[in-house]
Amino acid sequence: MITGIHHINIVVSNLDESIQFFEALGFSLFERKPVSGKWIEEVVGLKDVNGEFAGLKHGGTSVVIELLQYENPKGKRCAFISEPNAIGIRHIALRVENINMEYERLKGMGVEFLSGVRENPYGKKMCYLRGPDGVLLELAEV
Secondary structure, eight states: OOOOOOEEEEEOSOHHHHHHHHHHTTOEEEEEEEEESHHHHHHHTOSSOEEEEEEEEOTTOSOEEEEEEEEESOOOOOTTTTOTTSSSOOOEEEEOSOHHHHHHHHHHTTOEESSSOEEOTTSOEEEEEEOGGGOEEEEEEO
């Protein structure tokens, strides 16, 4: 029986940059360690895996963001990964209390947004932004 979501894994090209980005969103680093060996090779189906892992949590949720930087084998960035209509898992939505204030704060830090804050027909205020490596995120005030 599935009881909930445990974590969301994001493969990144620069672990330090990605940690800083998620910390700016209010996440806290709780774990950082190397990953290698037979266990990870068997789990992910790759040979000679060597990389580094970082786990981040946010006080408002129990879901963990796992960042993983592969040193070997190096991954390839897919050109379409940042497109909102690409097939597959597309974005992580982050609940915010004051979306306009958060939008301005992040915009002032140089974060790339796809648009300004918009309200959908159902009353949710929202906007999309791109993080490191083009990871797509949504800010949502509901």
